[in-house]
Amino acid sequence: MLSHERVWASIDSLASRHGLSASGLARRSGLDATSFNKSKRLSPEGRQRWPSTESISKVLKATGSTLEDFLRLIEPSGSLRRSVIPMIGLEEAKSAEAFTDEGLPNKGPGWDEIEFPGFGQESVFALEITGDGLRPLYRDGDILIVSPTASTRRGDRIVVCTRGGQIFAHELRRRSATTLEMTSLTKSQEDVVIPAEEISWSARIMWARQ
Secondary structure (H helix, E strand, O other): OOOHHHHHHHHHHHHHHHHOOHHHHHHHOOOOOOOOHHHHHHHOOOOOOEOHHHHHHHHHHHHHHHHHHHHHHHHHOOOOEEEEEEEEEHHHHOOHHHEEEOOOOOOOOOOEEEEOOOOOOOOOOEEOOOOOOHHHHHHHHEOOEEOOOOOOHHHHHEEEEOOOOOOOEEEEEEEEEEEEEEOOOOOOOEEEEEEHHEEEEEEEEEEEEE
16 A cells, blocks of 8 residues: 555665665755655644655665565565556647546547556556656656546645646645646746636646656
8 A cells, every 4th residue: 555654664665775874865866865854754733744756766766776666665565566557648648639528548549558556546647748848847758657536735746737738747736616726846937827617637646757
């Protein structure tokens, strides 16, 4: 199960395997030395804080581990499943015909498939970045594993496509019945507020393969 406790325990296990403390692993990964401190894993109000997919990606690169290695630490019982999930390119994803009214893949022209470790009960698809539209955060050839069914809350990274064909990869600030407010992840982009009726589909970023 992809639980808060097991994800952090897996990061601690990776650190231990390489003779590092949590702080040492963070430094080797190019992150702030306090990023993985136990005090950072809960907010002052007791809310769970999760490591970002980008942080985990940097950890795997720094330790020479794969995503499957990491997921096997989360599920040590050997129950890790691999699934074939639909994949679509960034430009093709701008077409309303590529998705159902619920924002799920409407498999047909433009869709391909990719093998990836399972994400439990969530519906997921792969979004292949093409071009420089989401630079510098995501580059041409990167693959985002996203879920249109996963619950979202303030601070989650999401991808949103408007009915006009614009795609944003931002941080969720607030979602109401009438608008979606997002915070830019880079200095080169602006914060965005999108009326709900202008949203074609949206999905939470579960993983980034760069």
